[in-house]
Amino acid sequence: MNPDRLTVIPADHALEGRVRPPGSKSITNRVLLLAGLSKGVSRLTGALKSDDTRHMANALKAMGVSVEEPDETTFVVTGTGRLEAPHEPLFLGNAGTATRFLTAAAASVDGTVIVDGDAHMRKRPIGPLVNALRRLGIDAHAPTGCPPVTINGKGAFGTGGVEIDAGLSSQYVSALLMAAPLAPEPVTIALTGTEIGARGYIALTLDAMRAFGAKVDQIDDATWEVQPTGYQAADFHIEPDASAATYLWAAEKLTGGRIDIGTPAEKFTQPDAKAYNVIAAFPHMPAEIDGSQMQDAVPTLAVLAAFNETPVRFTGIENLRVKECDRTRALSLGLNNIREGLAEEDGDDLIVHADPVLAGQRLPAEIDTFADHRIAMSFALAGLKIAGITILDPLCVGKTYPGYWDALASLGVKYAT
Numbered sequence: 001m002n003p004d005r006l007t008v009i010p011a012d013h014a015l016e017g018r019v020r021p022p023g024s025k026s027i028t029n030r031v032l033l034l035a036g037l038s039k040g041v042s043r044l045t046g047a048l049k050s051d052d053t054r055h056m057a058n059a060l061k062a063m064g065v066s067v068e069e070p071d072e073t074t075f076v077v078t079g080t081g082r083l084e085a086p087h088e089p090l091f092l093g094n095a096g097t098a099t100r101f102l103t104a105a106a107a108s109v110d111g112t113v114i115v116d117g118d119a120h121m122r123k124r125p126i127g128p129l130v131n132a133l134r135r136l137g138i139d140a141h142a143p144t145g146c147p148p149v150t151i152n153g154k155g156a157f158g159t160g161g162v163e164i165d166a167g168l169s170s171q172y173v174s175a176l177l178m179a180a181p182l183a184p185e186p187v188t189i190a191l192t193g194t195e196i197g198a199r200g201y202i203a204l205t206l207d208a209m210r211a212f213g214a215k216v217d218q219i220d221d222a223t224w225e226v227q228p229t230g231y232q233a234a235d236f237h238i239e240p241d242a243s244a245a246t247y248l249w250a251a252e253k254l255t256g257g258r259i260d261i262g263t264p265a266e267k268f269t270q271p272d273a274k275a276y277n278v279i280a281a282f283p284h285m286p287a288e289i290d291g292s293q294m295q296d297a298v299p300t301l302a303v304l305a306a307f308n309e310t311p312v313r314f315t316g317i318e319n320l321r322v323k324e325c326d327r328t329r330a331l332s333l334g335l336n337n338i339r340e341g342l343a344e345e346d347g348d349d350l351i352v353h354a355d356p357v358l359a360g361q362r363l364p365a366e367i368d369t370f371a372d373h374r375i376a377m378s379f380a381l382a383g384l385k386i387a388g389i390t391i392l393d394p395l396c397v398g399k400t401y402p403g404y405w406d407a408l409a410s411l412g413v414k415y416a417t
C-alpha cells in the first residue's frame with residue numbers, strides 16, 4: 001500500500017459479508033494497566049493490538065511488568081503489584097488513554113516518571129489532571145499544560161479528596177479512579193459539575209476496576225470513594241470496539257448491504273454503540289445530534305450525514321477540538337473539500353448540509369486526515385459513494401484499527417494508490 005495516499009473506488013455493489021471489528025481500545029488499555037498494577041498473572045483475551053495498545057504495553061514493560069503476546073488477540077500480563085521507575089521517558093505516541101492513565105498511575109512509582117508523546121499529544125491538554133494530582137499531594141509538573149509530564153512518585157498514590165473538571169476529557173477522571181486503589185487510605189474523587197462528556201467511559205473504568213478487585217462506592221452522581229485495596233490479577237475477555245463498529249454499520253447502511261460484525265449493537269458496553277440507532281435511521285437522521293455521549297462516533301455520523309435527506313447539526317462536541325486533531329475543523333475542511341458548502345462550523349457545533357445527490361458523482365478530493373485515524377476511516381465511507389476520494393496518510397488507522405483497509409477489501413471494496 002502507498003503510505004501517502006489511498007483512493008477508494010466507489011462500491012458498485014451492496015457490501016455484504018462477515019467482518020469482526022478488533023477489540024476495544026478503551027477496554028484493552030484499561031485492563032492492560034490494571035493487570036500491570038496487579039500481583040500475579042492476568043490473561044487478557046479479545047484484545048486490540050494497535051499503536052495505542054502497543055504504547056501502553058511497552059510502557060508497562062519499561063516499568064518492570066512482563067507482557068507476553070501468545071497470539072494476535074491475547075496479552076498475558078504478569079505484575080508484581082507495583083510499577084518500577086523506568087530508565088527513560090515513557091513515549092506514548094498520540095494515545096490519550098495511555099498518556100492520561102499512566103500519568104496518574106505513575107504517582108505510585110518510587111522514583112521519577114516522565115510521560116511524553118508525539119507532537120500531536122504534546123498539544124492535548126493534561127493540566128486539569130496534573131493539578132488534581134498535585135492537590136492529592138503528588139509532585140507532578142507539566143509546564144505547558146500538555147505532555148511531557150514529570151511525576152516524582154513516592155511509592156504510593158496520593159491521599160485525601162479531589163475535585164476535577166472533566167470538561168476537556170473524561171480520561172482525567174478514569175485516570176484518577178484507576179490509580180486511587182494504590183493509595184494508603186480511601187480517596188474521594190468528585191466532578192466539579194455533574195455534566196461530563198461520555199459518562200459511559202467512567203462506567204467502563206469502574207467495571208474494569210471491579211474485575212481486578214477494586215472497591216468503589218458511588219457517593220452521588222458525581223462523587224466516588226475508592227478503597228485502598230490494590231489490584232488482584234484476573235482473566236478478562238475484551239469486547240469488540242464499538243467505535244470501529246460504527247464504520248461497518250455506516251458502510252452497510254450507505255450501500256444497502258449486510259455486514260455481520262458478530263456482536264449485536266445492544267451487547268456493547270461502550271458509549272459509541274449509541275450511534276447504532278442514529279445510523280439505522282439513515283437517510284432520515286435527526287436534525288440535531290448530541291454527540292457528547294458518543295464522541296468518537298461523530299466523524300462517522302458527520303460523513304454519513306452528508307448523504308442524509310436533510311441537514312444535521314452536531315451539538316455537545318466542544319472537546320472534539322482537542323482529540324487527535326481538531327476534528328470539527330478536519331470534518332468541515334474535508335466535507336467542504338468534497339463540495340463547497342457541505343459543512344459549516346457554528347461556534348463549536350458542526351452543521352452538515354446534507355445532499356443525497358452526492359452519491360454517484362465524481363468529486364475528486366484529497367482528504368487531509370491530520371494523522372487522525374477517525375478522519376481517515378470516516379472519509380473512506382464517502383469514497384464508497386463518491387468517485388475520486390483520496391485519503392492522505394491512510395496508515396494512520398493503525399492507531400486503533402490496523403486492519404481497517406483489509407476489512408473493507410474483504411467486503412469487495414477496491415482501492416487505487
Ligand SMILES: O=C(O)C1=C[C@@H](OP(=O)(O)O)[C@@H](O)[C@H](O)C1
Nearest residue numbers: 026097168169170171201295296
Ligand atoms: O476513556 C476512554 O477510553 C476514552 C474517552 C474519550 O476521550 P475523552 O475523555 O478525552 O473525551 C474518547 O474520545 C477516547 O477515544 C477514549
Ligand SMILES: C=C(OP(=O)(O)O)C(=O)O
Nearest residue numbers: 094095096097296323324
Ligand atoms: C479520542 C481518541 O483517542 P485517545 O483520546 O485515546 O487518543 C479516539 O480514539 O478517537
